[in-house]
Amino acid sequence: MSTYRLDLAYDGTGFHGWAKQPAVRTIQGELESALRRRLGDVETxxxxxxxxxxxxxxxxxxxxxxxxxxxERLAQSLNKTLAPEIVVWACRKVPEGFSARFSALHRSYRYRLLSRP
Structure with a gap:
C-alpha cells in the first residue's frame, strides 16, 4: 500500500462541511466519490x-x-470530475505513515466576519 497527499482548495458555501454524512453534500463525500471511480474504495x-x-x-x-x-494524472482527472467548487492543486506520493491529520506541523485559520450596523 502507498500513501498519497492531496493539496486542495474549496468554496464550502454549498456544502455541509468536510466530514461525509448521509444524504447531504460534503467535501469528503464528493472527493471520495471521485476517488472511488478511479481507485475503488478509498478513505480520506x-x-x-x-x-x-x-x-x-x-x-x-x-x-x-x-x-x-x-x-499528476490523478489530480487532473479529479479536477475534471469534481464539482467546480473543489480544486486539487497537487497529488504526490508520501512516506509510509504520513497522515494529513497527525503529520501536520502547522494549522492556520482566518475568520472573516461581515460587521454592519
Whole structure:
C-alpha cells in the first residue's frame, strides 16, 4: 500500500462541511466519490475538518491505495470530475505513515466576519 497527499482548495458555501454524512453534500463525500471511480474504495483523512459553509485555500488530505498512482494524472482527472467548487492543486506520493491529520506541523485559520450596523 502507498500513501498519497492531496493539496486542495474549496468554496464550502454549498456544502455541509468536510466530514461525509448521509444524504447531504460534503467535501469528503464528493472527493471520495471521485476517488472511488478511479481507485475503488478509498478513505480520506484531512488536516482539519471544516464546518458547513466554510472555505479552504490550502487544505491537506491523505489516503492510501493498493496500487501505484500516476499522481499528476490523478489530480487532473479529479479536477475534471469534481464539482467546480473543489480544486486539487497537487497529488504526490508520501512516506509510509504520513497522515494529513497527525503529520501536520502547522494549522492556520482566518475568520472573516461581515460587521454592519
Amino acid at each position: 483523512v484531512v488536516a482539519g475538518r471544516t464546518d458547513a459553509g466554510v472555505h479552504a485555500r490550502g487544505q491537506v488530505g491523505s489516503f492510501t491505495a493498493e496500487k501505484d498512482i500516476q499522481t
